Amino acid sequence: MTDTHDTVGKDFIRQIIIADNASGKHDGNVVTRFPPEPNGYLHIGHVMSICLNFGIAREFNGRCYLRFDDTNPVKEDQDFVDSIMADVRWLGFDWEDRLTHASDYFDGIYDCAIKLIEDGKAYVDSLSAEQIREYRGTLTEPGKNSPHRERSIDMNLDLFRRMRAGEFADGVHVLRAKIDMAAANMNLRDPALYRIRKVNHQRTGDAWGIYPMYDFAHTVSDALEGITHSLCTLEFEDHRPLYEWILDNLDLPNRPRQIEFSRLNVAYGITSKRKLAALIEDGLVSGWDDPRMPTVAGMRRRGYTSQSIRNFVCNAGVTKKDKLIEMGALENCVREDLNENAPRVMAVLNPLKVVFLNYPEGGTELLAAANHPNRPELGSRDIPFGREIFIEHDDFMADPPRKFFRLRPEGEVRLRYGYIIKCVDVISDEAGNITEVHCTYDPDTKSGRPGAERKVKGTIHWVSASESVAVKVRLFDRMFTVANPDANRDGKTVTDFINPNSLDVVNEARVEPALVGMEPGAHVQFERLGYFVIDAKDSKPGHPVFNRVVTLRDSWAKIEKAQLAEI
Numbered sequence: 001m002t003d004t005h006d007t008v009g010k011d012f013i014r015q016i017i018i019a020d021n022a023s024g025k026h027d028g029n030v031v032t033r034f035p036p037e038p039n040g041y042l043h044i045g046h047v048m049s050i051c052l053n054f055g056i057a058r059e060f061n062g063r064c065y066l067r068f069d070d071t072n073p074v075k076e077d078q079d080f081v082d083s084i085m086a087d088v089r090w091l092g093f094d095w096e097d098r099l100t101h102a103s104d105y106f107d108g109i110y111d112c113a114i115k116l117i118e119d120g121k122a123y124v125d126s127l128s129a130e131q132i133r134e135y136r137g138t139l140t141e142p143g144k145n146s147p148h149r150e151r152s153i154d155m156n157l158d159l160f161r162r163m164r165a166g167e168f169a170d171g172v173h174v175l176r177a178k179i180d181m182a183a184a185n186m187n188l189r190d191p192a193l194y195r196i197r198k199v200n201h202q203r204t205g206d207a208w209g210i211y212p213m214y215d216f217a218h219t220v221s222d223a224l225e226g227i228t229h230s231l232c233t234l235e236f237e238d239h240r241p242l243y244e245w246i247l248d249n250l251d252l253p254n255r256p257r258q259i260e261f262s263r264l265n266v267a268y269g270i271t272s273k274r275k276l277a278a279l280i281e282d283g284l285v286s287g288w289d290d291p292r293m294p295t296v297a298g299m300r301r302r303g304y305t306s307q308s309i310r311n312f313v314c315n316a317g318v319t320k321k322d323k324l325i326e327m328g329a330l331e332n333c334v335r336e337d338l339n340e341n342a343p344r345v346m347a348v349l350n351p352l353k354v355v356f357l358n359y360p361e362g363g364t365e366l367l368a369a370a371n372h373p374n375r376p377e378l379g380s381r382d383i384p385f386g387r388e389i390f391i392e393h394d395d396f397m398a399d400p401p402r403k404f405f406r407l408r409p410e411g412e413v414r415l416r417y418g419y420i421i422k423c424v425d426v427i428s429d430e431a432g433n434i435t436e437v438h439c440t441y442d443p444d445t446k447s448g449r450p451g452a453e454r455k456v457k458g459t460i461h462w463v464s465a466s467e468s469v470a471v472k473v474r475l476f477d478r479m480f481t482v483a484n485p486d487a488n489r490d491g492k493t494v495t496d497f498i499n500p501n502s503l504d505v506v507n508e509a510r511v512e513p514a515l516v517g518m519e520p521g522a523h524v525q526f527e528r529l530g531y532f533v534i535d536a537k538d539s540k541p542g543h544p545v546f547n548r549v550v551t552l553r554d555s556w557a558k559i560e561k562a563q564l565a566e567i
Helices: 012-023 044-059 078-090 102-118 129-136 153-164 214-225 234-248 273-281 296-302 306-316 327-341 513-517 557-566
Strands: 031-034 063-068 099-101 122-125 174-177 192-196 210-212 229-233 257-261 264-266 323-325 351-356 364-370 380-386 388-392 412-415 420-428 434-442 469-476 503-511 523-526 530-534 545-550
Touching: 012 044, 012 229, 012 257, 031 044, 031 214, 031 229, 044 063, 044 078, 044 229, 044 264, 044 296, 044 306, 063 078, 063 102, 063 214, 078 296, 099 102, 102 122, 102 153, 102 174, 102 192, 102 210, 102 214, 122 153, 153 192, 174 234, 210 214, 214 234, 229 234, 234 257, 296 306, 296 545, 306 327, 323 327, 327 523, 327 530, 327 545, 351 503, 380 388, 469 513, 503 513
Parallel strands: 031 063, 063 099, 229 257, 264 323, 351 434, 469 545
Antiparallel strands: 122 174, 174 192, 192 210, 351 388, 364 380, 412 420, 420 434, 469 503, 523 530, 530 545
16 A cells, blocks of 8 residues: 655656545545557557556555447457457456446446436537538637527437437437537537447447447546546547536536546657558558567567566656657666576577587587576576587678677687687688688687686677577567657658568577477577567467567667657
8 A cells, every 4th residue: 555645756646646545535545447449459558558547556555447448339349359458467457357348338328418418418410520520610710509509408309319219320410518619629619429320339239329429438437437536648638628527517426537647659659559550451560469569469479578568667657748758768678677587598590500620520518508697596408519500690701800709710719608619711602602611629618617718709609500490580670760650741651661671580590409399478588689589479389480579789779869859
């Protein structure tokens, strides 16, 4: 239980709750909700709301509802419902017995609409959608009243009940609140409360042919659930007067308070479900869970950990000012978590064969390697070593620059966990491409052996040529080439900024044989290459597919800082 008297270091929302509790408001209860619309997968922007709503309920010994805003069955799907529930659980939160839907309250919301009509505060309008937009006015000009605004209460009740009975086609009528067509806030210019939608609903079937609009359903649902603090992002700030108008004009059992906070926007990504769906429809990504997508499912499949994402949200903080946070900040949280927990292994992405001329043909041995340099409790493993190994092609140069400290003709390097080796010959094909490097190894320099202290400047990773396993490795990079692809630039859309190098597939990488037996979802660090995860969707038994989660260092840092400075 949070100390309700201590506001030091608390964000403004927690300060409000502490003050409410101190005054006895809501009898000290704290009830929040996370209300996603099931019309797409959750993205990184939703994570702030999830952590905030569930986190605050946990801190103040309160309750948090997971409530699906299923008021638009045209766009909703059970797959989206299932994915949202899986994402919230994966992020570490539990709604227990508090899974609800706006559709649970359809009868109560309908009764509220009837009450507003009976009180002369709502009317059925028969203008077309285009006419309603025309009558609404502009930011600088007031709207004008609909010719149907003064229909009698009895006529409005009759029309609304006939809408409910399915007598009219889509778009023929809407129910609108009767507020003020000259209001400076456009949301108060007689907003729609109900519309006709003759669409089968995923939960209620064909029981309803009319559905409440978001603002109306959301407000009434909050009050019926006993929500005390209705937390939402800043784009709903202008909707708050309507939220309060609905509460003022209905006799509801509770009065929640709407509080807005800034969205979580991450550079090199977008947080629009509509635009993310367009990337899928255009075939630019494989689906909602493509590892390049900023969806929770995509980040999970990419290999981001729930702890690292929660740390990132915590570091971002809760403010009332919109912000665009560097992608590097998120990646650093991932690195910090995986650096602590991911075991180390060796893999070679672009293999070059090395043959040791002075090693016995057919001879093999096992070299001991720690699974983590700072966590001895994770144990060690044996790595097979023999006459032939693979190293990275980039770790050898026939004509290297001056400060190249990897393998070169007549040069020496140390093999990680192994021996010092020396290049004595280079084999090339007819086109001049290097196909093999011939070396000798110094048997007195085995790592960990007394007397093996001879130093060389370079250390490289490797795998056994005969016992390593060929696997597919996918190297992911930022999806977009600019920090803010959503910004309007000379009429360009987000697809104009797709990074053509966001995915590079390596089909014949080589890894230590022990990796083949690891479970999908397991994380490792490929030494010197980055952090990787075994893909949970495309991997098959004995045939793992590895996704690069993040590189060991942030190679985009300078580019990103420069681009963000221009925004």
